[in-house]
Amino acid sequence: MAEGAALRAVRGCLAAFPREARELGCVESVPYLDRPPSPLEFYREWVSPNKPCIIRNAIGHWPALRKWTLAYLREVVGHKVVSVAVTPNGYADAVFHDRFVMPEERQMPFMDFLDIVEKKVTSPSVFYVQKQCSNLTEEFPELICDVQPDIPWMSEALGKKPDAVNFWLGESAAVTSLHKDHYENLYCVISGEKRFLLHPPSDRPFIPYELYQAATYKVSEDGSFEIVDEKTAEKVPWIPLDPLNPNLERYPEYAQAKPLQCTVKAGEMLYLPSLWFHHVQQSHGCIAVNYWYDMEYDLKYSYYQLLDCLTKAMKVL
Incomplete structure (x- = not known):
């Protein structure tokens, strides 16, 4: 009896925690800043409170x-062979049926990819330049001079340079499934727009995770x-839920x-704090650059790990 009461108490605390955190955070919409902040202001007002x-x-x-x-992109880098994610449905790194399926990573001339984006060539597949691990500096170094290798006030605020600078360009059908990163993330939209659906880390008790066989298109x-199974790979924990059409029965x-929810338009920058869950859509041909700064693995990270472990444990019981 005592054990059952304790479990009910823990379950009640986990259910109440996101609501209490939301009340303390008082974030009902993503606010706008009309100018870049100073490093101290940015750290104090945004990074530290997450x-x-x-x-x-x-x-x-x-x-x-x-x-x-x-x-311009065709002229400057059109001849280069680059990595392109190809899927049948626009969802790369996402749950499909009972698998976590990664895209086919195709090496192709960038000009051929642009032909698809500009609809000069039709294809039943969905194409997306989305390779991470600093693909801007690794695959598109000719473009770095048109942006910045880092964001100076962010680098000063965090006391470090970005781990990666990534270039994104794709079709409107390309969607990023709900997930989280261990990065302080700056998304800079160059053209078009990106639409984000966001959850704070405190929403973890409400967000399902399941283990899936890793596979590749x-x-x-x-x-x-x-779909080809990666038979030697460990099972992948991923979110099976589509936040745009959630299966609330399950x-x-x-x-x-x-x-x-927020929309980031051309010329705007989204600061997405570490450990926030995000689902991303985009307009057709949207071009963006994002900067990944590794998070501090401090007490905030430890608290999230505790919340994550307790949530997993209660799902099993």
Whole structure:
């Protein structure tokens, strides 16, 4: 009896924690800043309390905002062979049926990819330049001079340079499934717009995770996709829920979550704090650059790990 009461108490605390954290945080929408903050202001007002914001007038001086048309990209880097994620449905690194499926990573001339984005060539597949691990510096070094290798006030605030600078360009059908990162993330939109659905780390008790067999999309000789298991890989914990159309019968706890939604337009920058869950859509041909700064593995990280472990344990009991 005592053990059952203790478990009910823990379950009640986990259910109440996100609501209490939301009341303390008082973030009902993503606020806008009209200018980039000072390093001290940014750390004190946004990084330390782990709150997102959209910053205007922070990248207006970048040549990329004027120069990065598809025609310019074709001229400067069109001849290069680059990594492109290819999927049948636009979802890369996402749950499909009972698998966690990664995209086919295809090496192709960038100009051929642009032909697809500009609809000069039709394809039943969905193409997305989304390779991370600093693909801007590794695959598109010709473009670095049009942006910045880091964001100076962010680097000063955190006392470090970014771990990676990534270049994103793809079709509107390309969607990033709900997930979280261990990075302080700055998303800079160059053209088009990106639409974010966000959950704070405190919403973890409402967000389901399940273990999945890792797999990869492969294109067969007839052009159809098959899913090939990565048999030696460990199972992947991932979120099976689509926040745009959640299955509340299967995941009723998610009804208690209150996601934030925001749209980041050309010339704007989103600060996405570490450990925030995010789901991303984009306009067709949207071009963006993001900076990953590794988070501090401090008490905040330890608290999140405790919350995560307790949530997992209660799901098993």
